Amino acid sequence: MKLRRYGLIVVSLSILLGSCFTAAATTISDGTGDVWHWTNIGNTWSWAGNIASKPDIDITQISTTLNGGSLTLSLTVAGTIRSSDKIYYWAYFNTTDSTYYSFWYNGSGYAFASNHSYGYEMGNITISGNTINTVFNVMGDTTTVELWGWAAEYTNYLNQNTNEWWGDWAPNSKLPFTPPGTGGNQTGGNNTGGNNTGGGTKTPGFELLPAIAAIALVVVLLRRRR
Numbered sequence: 001m002k003l004r005r006y007g008l009i010v011v012s013l014s015i016l017l018g019s020c021f022t023a024a025a026t027t028i029s030d031g032t033g034d035v036w037h038w039t040n041i042g043n044t045w046s047w048a049g050n051i052a053s054k055p056d057i058d059i060t061q062i063s064t065t066l067n068g069g070s071l072t073l074s075l076t077v078a079g080t081i082r083s084s085d086k087i088y089y090w091a092y093f094n095t096t097d098s099t100y101y102s103f104w105y106n107g108s109g110y111a112f113a114s115n116h117s118y119g120y121e122m123g124n125i126t127i128s129g130n131t132i133n134t135v136f137n138v139m140g141d142t143t144t145v146e147l148w149g150w151a152a153e154y155t156n157y158l159n160q161n162t163n164e165w166w167g168d169w170a171p172n173s174k175l176p177f178t179p180p181g182t183g184g185n186q187t188g189g190n191n192t193g194g195n196n197t198g199g200g201t202k203t204p205g206f207e208l209l210p211a212i213a214a215i216a217l218v219v220v221l222l223r224r225r226r
Contacts (some may be wrong), residue, residue: 026144027063030170032078039164047177052166057087057151059170064093064100064147071113071138073102073123075149076131083107087153090216092144102134105123115139148174150200 014081035054039046056079065072075091081104088105104110111123113136123136152167169175 017193024066024142026060026061026145026147028171029061030059030168032058032060035166035168036175037164037166038055041163047179054166054168056082057089057153057168058164059149059151059168060089062106062147062149062170064142064144066138066142069138071100071136071142072102073100073111073134073136074131075151077151078130080130081127081132086155088151089152091132091134091147092146092148093144095141096145098140100134100136100139100140101208102132104132109134111136113137113139120166148172 011157032055033050035052037048037060039048039050056077058078060078060120061073061074061076063074063076065074067211071093073091073093077089081089083106085106088103090104091099091102097117098113098115100111100113100123102123104111104125104127109125109132111125111134112120113123114120118139121137123134125132125134127133149170150167152165154165155163172179
């Protein structure tokens with residue numbers, strides 16, 4: 001009888017402790033209808049806010065969930081996660097000693113976590129309707145330093161000669177240009193690469209191509225090690 005009572009106490013404590021410490025989450029919410037449109041006509045380029053319905057790249061939430069030794073990095077859009085060679089999704093989580101990347105494009109993705117002490121590990125990406133979930137082994141400190149996501153749709157596959165593309169950043173503080181105002185336009189000339197009304201670049205987004213290439217290289221190296 002005493003042994004049975006002891007067992008019940010242990011089970012009860014395990015359930016209680018599990019409910020208290022199993023999961024912890026950090027979430028950033030992003031409003032809908034905040035997709036930006038970039039266009040280029042002749043020598044003039046411009047940004048315009050919320051001019052078209054683009055729910056499949058309109059980010060509504062990015063979050064991390066810690067569950068034991070696993071960390072899940074999630075990106076959610078208002079529509080559906082699409083597999084297209086003209087659309088890609090990016091999620092990034094940085095702590096004091098670790099970095100977690102998740103990249104999804106055209107039906108496949110790359111994800112890895114890095115830590116100066118432990119090296120690199122691959123993450124596992126799954127798609128569920130409007131959400132990309134990437135599960136990693138915890139690589140070190142999980143205190144949030146930086147958490148953000150980005151989704152973009154191009155008229156041509158990552159082509160710098162494209163004359164228009166759309167993008168959404170969460171949180172909005174990650175916009176690579178200074179917003180001109182609600183529903184307004186921002187224009188500039190491509191001869192100087194600057195902007196006449198508030199900073200930014202002609203083709204923000206293409207700057208991440210080297211980073212994407214680096215991720216692909218890490219994936220290849222990790223596969224060879226196996």
